[in-house]
Amino acid sequence: MTTTQTETQVQQWTNLAQQLRVDSIRCTTAAGSGHPTSSMSAADLMAVLLTSYLHYDFDNPKNPNNDHLIFSKGHASPLLYSLYKAAGAISDEELMTLRKFGSRLEGHPAPVLPWVDVATGSLGQGFPIGVGIALAGKYLDKLPYHVWALLGDSEMAEGSIWEAFDHASYYKLDNLVGILDCNRLGQRGETMHGWDTALYAARAEAFGWKAIVIDGHNYDEINQAYAQAIQANGSPTLIVAKTIKGKGVSFLENKNGWHGKALNKEQEEQALKEIPYVRSMIFPVQKPENRQPAPEPAKQELQLPSYDGKEAVATRKAYGDALQALGAANPDIVGLDGEVSNSTYAEEFAKAYPDRYFEQYIAEQQMVAAAVGMSVRQKIPFASTFAAFFTRAYDFIRMAAVSRANIRLCGSHAGVSIGEDGPSQMALEDLAMMRAVFGSTVLYPCDANQTAKLVAEMANHDGIVYMRTTREKTPVIYGPDEEFTVGGSKVVRQSNGDQVTVVAAGITLHEALEAYDELQSEGITIRVIDAYSVKPMDEETILAAAQEVGNKFVVVEDHWPEGGLGDALLDVFTHQDGPLPQVVKLAVQSMPGSGTPAELMEEAGISAHHIVEAVKVLAR
């Protein structure tokens, strides 16, 4: 690659940029909505990238050697799709389906298109995910591909962007290039820092990046910047490009009020007159070299830990044990944790497989983004922190589902049963949050053997898979040979004379068993179901209980009453004909403080004692 461009190159870049602008206008006008002006500002930047720097095999999007191009400013999707057209990947006809029902060309990029790694459109996410892909490239694949992330200046206000800056330099990701399309104008006026490109450069440098400030419409400067970026050694590069929103059309350039607005037919006609544009040209994109990802050790048979039940074991400990075992069996397993690995027990994996463990410090958004990035490269990421702190990354989890990512999350220290640390550390909404993620799986084991088996299940399960673990040690009630599956449950107590069904999971299952004993001694028998698969729930077993025991249920959970195990149970009955059973929900109803786990569970009304009372009222 020479850094002095030829006239031919400049002509090609010009042709392509103009085509990208024209197509961005045409497809949004056809759609009647969309973001042409946000596309036009970055057209020159992308024209040079596509034709002179990007290495990508459009015929084989899964080629491990491909560069990754992520539009962190996802609203510039018209530009991205116009690039795909220019590369010959989609037809002009398809381009004109933008934003129409059934089209692959959604309002914001989504991986329904094979060249889109991840969904963007919630600002400040594509870039951190790019960090994850770059981590995989540098440390796992060990391939020379680059990750190019196009950023908007509005999204520089998102904290997640700075988590990404921090992590990228910490991990010396010289395979990552951020391209900041600094067009000054956000949705409703000037952005926080307008055209202060020096400010962005200074911040990037303070965060350990190399920063290059350019005129984003000057091909020479763009070309030089990319040339420098790919020579980077030991640090990532941010190209801060001063650009003009709506560049190329006089009545759009640097004008407020044109964000997210398509031109009407007349405006389109007028605009196209201003842009010298011949026809739909195809611009060849360089294919990457054909290298192999770094060899991995062979997969081995999984040897899960087992627990003999002689002593209580925290499910979080079993998570760590099992993750380490998975790591031995499968070299694709990757560990991530938010600076609490000695609490979540991810440290066991970290110590055993330091090459596949990436410390994420206290940056939960970046952690989930890194997991999504790993998923793009077909790794099997397990990311952990306190369950409460996954709330920090909910937008990332939501978007991971839109990205059809395959990530595994483990949240420890759930519920009031953590005790003395108090409510800031207690996850009491995580089940609600994780159930309300498209296609998610939510697991909540109660003992160590069950946890180990379910961790193994997680590795084999697609989508967003969440496990909730418990801080306290709990008795081991299952043998190491017992099987547990996503969508399963266990009936742990039953008889012909059951009067009420108690549904519990995790820590409350042990309360239910204590309640069973107490009720038994008073001549009342209950069925106890361990609903460890909160989503999907084992409908068959629940409905069978309704039939066999009668329509009386108590559901008990260490969670707010909304959206958790209780609501999941109720939902089962909406899938049947006929009325629902009587259900009593026991859940945390008041704001907890500090105390011992037992004190707090008692106060919350979810201890054995409360289950006994609830059953007695129902059994009358």
Add this chain to the structure above:
Amino acid sequence: MTTTQTETQVQQWTNLAQQLRVDSIRCTTAAGSGHPTSSMSAADLMAVLLTSYLHYDFDNPKNPNNDHLIFSKGHASPLLYSLYKAAGAISDEELMTLRKFGSRLEGHPAPVLPWVDVATGSLGQGFPIGVGIALAGKYLDKLPYHVWALLGDSEMAEGSIWEAFDHASYYKLDNLVGILDCNRLGQRGETMHGWDTALYAARAEAFGWKAIVIDGHNYDEINQAYAQAIQANGSPTLIVAKTIKGKGVSFLENKNGWHGKALNKEQEEQALKEIPYVRSMIFPVQKPENRQPAPEPAKQELQLPSYDGKEAVATRKAYGDALQALGAANPDIVGLDGEVSNSTYAEEFAKAYPDRYFEQYIAEQQMVAAAVGMSVRQKIPFASTFAAFFTRAYDFIRMAAVSRANIRLCGSHAGVSIGEDGPSQMALEDLAMMRAVFGSTVLYPCDANQTAKLVAEMANHDGIVYMRTTREKTPVIYGPDEEFTVGGSKVVRQSNGDQVTVVAAGITLHEALEAYDELQSEGITIRVIDAYSVKPMDEETILAAAQEVGNKFVVVEDHWPEGGLGDALLDVFTHQDGPLPQVVKLAVQSMPGSGTPAELMEEAGISAHHIVEAVKVLAR
């Protein structure tokens, strides 16, 4: 204030710091858990602050002139409580109740103590909330109080911290002082940047702050730094203090493995031998000057907008109209928006009351934090963005509930009915997320008059109050004199012959009305309930329908099936004796793409047509 300390001062600081260290050890040892070493590193910093710089009336925590001291590193609560003891606010006896059931001294600070503004313990939150308080101080109260935020170096990895840096300098908050207790050690080892104090200073400076690097155990340097900080003009100050975790006790100093760990009795004895410590002394704290907050215009009678029903109006538009009206009536109303005010219509308030509107750019965490800070100063904040993007701030919303904050949030563009923009912009989990917040209120109006009335209700309602608004224009079905209350509902269609009850809210209410007409024409009558108060739900009306109509319900919502309106409805029946009715849930079951609102609602199975089908099956 002289910047040259006297010997007396140094002796006082020394005495206090030693007492703080001793008390931090004593109370955690008594508790058997907690964070003594994270407290000891900051003892010198806090000793100088308490005795020489803080202005605080401990007898009157609501004094508007008080400084605000926020432990963003909430796990240093032993130090905070020891400060309260030193100031004479709590007794040694109470200090020894740390972390015990029923004590006000929780594991992490919470406003059950009158001197604690906000709960901390989820790292990276106290500091952004401090930005909110400082905004109120500088621009609303116009009082010279300072906000002092103690930060840990671990939390510098949180993106929210950098949102706070960005906003504080943007708004020139020279009344804000960050004190970074850079003790190098996090929970599981060294933090991301260890003792690289220059790095933190450079970053703060790049973010427009003044930064002062000091030895956090050198009283002269500490004193000079505070003296400089309170002289700041036009920019906030970060004091980067290099400190030693466990400072003062040889076997704790700079030792890994001592995070969040109390000393046992013997270790305590050994430690106390190393710290010259006399007795429990009281250290007087300067009271603030007695000034009045900036005068506000008188409250006026509220003149809500009204809509005559001649044309459809989007509820988001009515939100903006009503917020502007509220602004006229009540000078305590404050507006905040995440750079989408022309979509949420918060711009109407922004234009009318620019002095009380604070643009938050695309930084949703900082936006919610600013709202919480405003709530600390008794303002009535309304913060808005796309409903989907409140997921970005879920941890802040969760913690706002622990803080007992009073904040109002409005999320626009909910559900698949936004149309072409696609799933990244569609809130389909916001009801689940917001229901699962302690003590929250969740409102979802369907028309403009209802919206206006409910916005007025929000202003008068404590806790976390959330309103979901719709992008599309919807018919105005209620007159301007109709009343709507938190916890209410409206039966919009009913007769004696109703066969099924349809429960809807927001956009789906209109689908339900269309279904009503269609069913009516086929001789089937349904009851239609507008459950605009999703939480709390109007149980009385729902249970009356169950009794009068019979036990057949269809619930329809533009939301995932989990945790939303459907689950809220089901929950109502768990509060009654006897079995639940048959409930059919209509909700979004597959990942939407782009399309028209009508196409997407049809595909999602939540259109009138689907309601008709569901009713017919039930009515058989």
